[in-house]
Amino acid sequence: MKGQRGFLQVFPQAYRPRIETGMAKGILARLARWRELACQRRQLAALSDSTLHDLGLSRADVAAEAERPFWDDPLGKGR
Numbered sequence: 001m002k003g004q005r006g007f008l009q010v011f012p013q014a015y016r017p018r019i020e021t022g023m024a025k026g027i028l029a030r031l032a033r034w035r036e037l038a039c040q041r042r043q044l045a046a047l048s049d050s051t052l053h054d055l056g057l058s059r060a061d062v063a064a065e066a067e068r069p070f071w072d073d074p075l076g077k078g079r
Contacts (some may be wrong), residue, residue, distance in 0.1 A: 033073060034070045034071055034073075035070075037070055037072075037073060038070040041065060041066045041068065041070075042066070044062055044065060044066060045062055045063075045066040047062070
């Protein structure tokens with residue numbers, strides 16, 4: 001028919017992926033942050049006692065931090 005618009009023009013596809021992309025970016029950012037925390041905690045646990053002494057940390061402090069779950073973000077950056 002004359003003047004009829006196609007489906008893609010009436011309901012643009014750009015709207016829906018924008019929402020999904022935003023959600024996906026948020027999820028990926030949170031997963032990246034959790035991975036970073038786990039890596040940092042493993043590296044902290046691997047430090048020598050003399051290095052920990054230089055940092056002012058005890059082995060008990062390090063053990064407590066290393067035992068925290070990966071999703072436990074002390075800075076709350078994943079929220």
